[in-house]
Amino acid sequence: MLRRLLIAIVVLVVIVGGIVGYNFFVAKMIGQYFANMTPPPVAVSVVEATPVTWKPGIEAIGTARAAQGVSLASETSGIVKEILFNANDKVETGQRLVQIDDAVEAADLAAAQAELELAQTQLERQRTLRERGVTAINDLDVAQASASSAQAQVLKLTAVMNQKSIEAPFGGVIGIAQIDVGQFVSAGTVLATLQDLDNMRVDFSLPEQQIPMVRIGMPVSATSEVGDLQIRGKIIAIEPKIDPNSRLVTVRAQLDDPGAGLNPGQFIRVWVELPEEQGVMALPQTVVTSNLYGDSVFVVRTQGEGDQAKQTVEQVFVKTGRRSGQLVEIADGIAAGDEVVSAGQNRLTSGAAVKIDNTVNPLPAAAN
CATH class of the missing domain: 2.40.50.100 (RNA polymerase II/Efflux pump adaptor protein, barrel-sandwich hybrid domain)
Structure with a gap:
């Protein structure tokens, strides 16, 4: 009787040990498989960081007025x-x-x-x-x-x-x-x-901090949302007194040849053109990702040469500056010649393998 009990215990231990060993073996093999499996490269489009001629400006909202x-x-x-x-x-x-x-x-x-x-x-x-x-x-x-x-x-x-x-x-x-x-x-x-519609002006307001940047004679561009009307002009007057309530200063610009599409009282978007700056590093605004830690971009890094070359991305934190149209100034963090990811950032992590495919670039104009 005792002998049969011992045999049963031995058999049970062998069976349980086999099951445990098998499960351990399977888990180990699966871990090795996933550890050695390389995910496919992520297709991304890139823009090359190149110093550009920066055309800074001041954006404001104004009202069209007749000269008389x-x-x-x-x-x-x-x-x-x-x-x-x-x-x-x-x-x-x-x-x-x-x-x-x-x-x-x-x-x-x-x-x-x-x-x-x-x-x-x-x-x-x-x-x-x-x-x-x-x-x-x-x-x-x-x-x-x-x-x-x-x-x-x-x-x-x-x-x-x-x-x-x-x-x-x-x-x-x-x-x-x-x-x-x-x-x-x-x-x-x-x-x-x-109303004298042949001679039109636009009055707009600027914060007191921006007044030292503008001068009489500076060119402006006035855009109306009615009929996509865009008219050139220049600043002809700056109010010498700052409004003590709003801290705004009124500026007046004379428009060139307004044509028949502008009426007094109309809503106008004004862009004051500041002097151009050479050698400014600028990128499309969509390449910059913002979070609690700051602004960052993904930069493509190439490792190896020839057929053995491997492309990965590195998340680089940058310091952004002024914005103009679709571009944002990169004050620090990017060097000339860096290839910055412009599409596909949402699928990337630092060190991920990528494949550059610029056939579909959402920002061709900004990239140029």
Whole structure:
């Protein structure tokens, strides 16, 4: 009985040992297989780090304005007699636009002119009598004062008559009439707007820190999101006072030949062009990966020569600087000639094998 028990125990130990040994052998072989298995190279596209001519600038948001633009208003009250324009008409300087009823003023002016003629006649008579010595000098002075007073009254009524006629102060495009014929208007009532669309400007604001970088005469590029309009210009004025609330400074630029696609009040994106800089290291912005540890790029490193050459990537932390369009300045971390991964970074880790394939490059323009 004891013998059978010992045999059973021995058999059980052999079986369990075999199972454990087999499992250990399988695990070891699988570990060796995966340890010796090399993952296939990751296909990536690259750009070569090359010093470029950097075109720095300042981006801002502005508002389009006409070089001359006013809201035409009446200087006096009265009934609108005539409206002598249609909306969007192009008018000339001095062109009559609105006529307010001036019948009363015309009658007063006629009476004043008659009094002026009488006063001038009496003045001439007093001068003749004075030359003959048959009148006192005081009578001549009274006649002279009466004639001057009558002349002033005529000038006053003539000015009042002119206020009844609203004329264009400059050439431009007239807007929609805000009044109707027969309507009573008081002094200050807006009649229509007048804008000189042939000469356009753009006003924009910059932080006080950027003001030392701009100068009068610097070129600017103004872009409108309506119709993809892009116009060149130059800075013509910088407000000398900084807004104490916003710490912003207003800058004005004159636009060259705005054409027919720009209207006062329109939203404008402004790019102030700063002087060019030579030999600046710049890369497409998409090559830079940002995380809690900083900004980094993947640089391709080649090991070996000929058929034995192997390409891997190294994650390099960089110091970024200014941005311009699709490019970002690399102030430190990259040397000229380095091949930087521009597509496929999300599948990479430092030391991973790669295969360069630039047939599909999402940033050909930025790479150049």
